[in-house]
Amino acid sequence: MLSRSLAFPSLADFWQLGKPRVVALIVFCAAVGILLAAPSQADWPRLLLSLAGIGLVAMGAAAANCLFERDRDAVMRRTSARPLVRGSLGQPEAAAYAVMLTVSGLWLLLQFANPLTTGLTLATFFGYAIVYTRWLKPATPQNIVIGGAAGAMPPVLGWAAVSGTIPAEAAVLFLIIYAWTPPHFWALALYRRDDYARAGLPMLPVTHGAAFTRLSILLYALVLFAVALLPFVIRLSGWLYLLAACWLGAGFVMRAWRLYRAEEAQSDAQARGLFRFSIAYLTWLFGALLLDRAVQWLW
Incomplete structure (x- = not known):
């Protein structure tokens, strides 16, 4: 019988890795940007697929954040139950999941939104998963002030998905x-x-x-x-x-x-x-x- 550390990860582990509660707020703010920018005769199926793309990239960034911060998460009470800390999900699976979500989301944006939204969403992923998580967070107490720019992007992404402008x-x-x-x-x-x-x-x-x-x-x-x-x-x-x-x-x-x-x-x-x-x-x-x-x- 496989030990817990060698068992196949569950769907719940992958779902938790993507920080669904945080992403829900991100998607809501992006949806507000879409709804405020959209004319009454908007192409709603296209915009919904664009919103799905933003959500998938956000989940990919959250998964990357968990992967990069697994050692810190292990010593923090608030994050000690995350799948990578518990060992219910391995690093290769987490990395593959983050890549899959991010690439899928960017593909949706490229197909159903526009290049501006796709580029901005990729930049937001990089700003949160790399610049904030890897560089700013361990370097300065102003990490959240500087890195907050990535977290403030969802309504801009939604607006850009509709109009192609900011x-x-x-x-x-x-x-x-x-x-x-x-x-x-x-x-x-x-x-x-x-x-x-x-x-x-x-x-x-x-x-x-x-x-x-x-x-x-x-x-x-x-x-x-x-x-x-x-x-x-x-x-x-x-x-x-x-x-x-x-x-x-x-x-x-x-x-x-x-x-x-x-x-x-x-x-x-x-x-x-x-x-x-x-x-x-x-x-x-x-x-x-x-x-x-x-x-x-x-x-």
């Missing part, structure tokens, strides 16, 4: 996610700082301390509040979105303020709450963009 509207969507990324990840790093310290990663709470990180989160929350108003300023959205952005932004700033003012014994709980809220924030904010656009169409 207009100001797509750039604004990029800026929202780019401003959201540091406080989102620093909140996670705050209550997981021991994990990052064990892995030897220079995340901001490890290198600059919890107090500096809490202040940085608050400042970025204020920047995010302002940046999230830009869709209304450039008339990409209307009053419904503006109200939602103000409400959600106030919630983000309020939680960041509470984290900044929290006693040391309570800061981990506050950071965990902010991290969870930040995921809901981005989902609801982009959902408000879609709802606002739907109301405009109906009127």
Whole structure:
């Protein structure tokens, strides 16, 4: 009978390797870019296949990230159950899976989107899987600020898949996610700082301390509040979105303020709450963009 380390990997192992929850948010943001850019008579089958291509490349990048970070993942409590750490999935299988997903996704984009979207998606893969994971993450506490550009690309990719261009509207969507990324990840790093310290990663709470990180989160929350108003300023959205952005932004700033003012014994709980809220924030904010656009169409 084969041991667990020699057994054939399950579909669940491959599915987990692609970080489906993270990719779901990526695909949603790309879909928002598509829906905001698409005319009423758009070629929806082509756009859906383009969206599938973006999702496959995102899963390929996630699998590559797990492959490159397997040694760090082994010493971090949060990631110790990943398939490569458990030994339920081998490195050759993980590498082949990452290549298969990435090549399949790029092929779909080349066939059903356009060369611009294909090139940008490949650059995003390289930016996340190589530049961020291999170079920036172990080198600087500003890793997530610099590397956040790759994570902010999904709505740009969606917009480019429709129009073959990157207009100001797509750039604004990029800026929202780019401003959201540091406080989102620093909140996670705050209550997981021991994990990052064990892995030897220079995340901001490890290198600059919890107090500096809490202040940085608050400042970025204020920047995010302002940046999230830009869709209304450039008339990409209307009053419904503006109200939602103000409400959600106030919630983000309020939680960041509470984290900044929290006693040391309570800061981990506050950071965990902010991290969870930040995921809901981005989902609801982009959902408000879609709802606002739907109301405009109906009127």
